[in-house]
Amino acid sequence: MNDPTIEDDTGLSEILKSAKTIAVVGASPDPGRDSHRIMKYLIGVGYDVIPVNPNYEEVLGKKCFPTLQSVDKAIDIVDVFRRSEFVDQVAQDAVSANAGVLWMQLGVINEPAARYASDHKIKIVMNRCIMVEHRRMIR
Secondary structure, eight states, rough: OOOBBOOOOHHHHHHHOOOOEEEEEOOOSOOTTTHHHHHHHHTTTTTTEEOTTOOOSSEEEEESSSSSSOOOOOOEEEOOSSSSSGGGHHHHHHHHTTTEEEEOTOOOHHHHHHHHHHHTTTTTEEEOOOHHHHHHHHO
């Protein structure tokens, strides 16, 4: 199978424009963390952002869910702030949650997880920052 990742601007723009709900896996209440800063940005530009992290009850005033499967609404994008070696489980969880896109943040690369999710009809974006791409294409 060829590389399943979406790299072209048309595909990325389509994902960002059509998405409404983004689950941030690895969300943190620490303002010094990228996940916190980017989650705050995504909320500010109008997305319904759902923090996912079993270690917290709330992030940025939003209820934090322990797993993707425990989220009680449809997820358009799963935005992953976990180390690459943990993305296999996140990909399986994204499939279980019927997510539309698995978005691995800058520096997060896991080809087997990408193939697994793609084989289950989930679109893949890998090694890209959702905030950088949104600013570049949408704003």
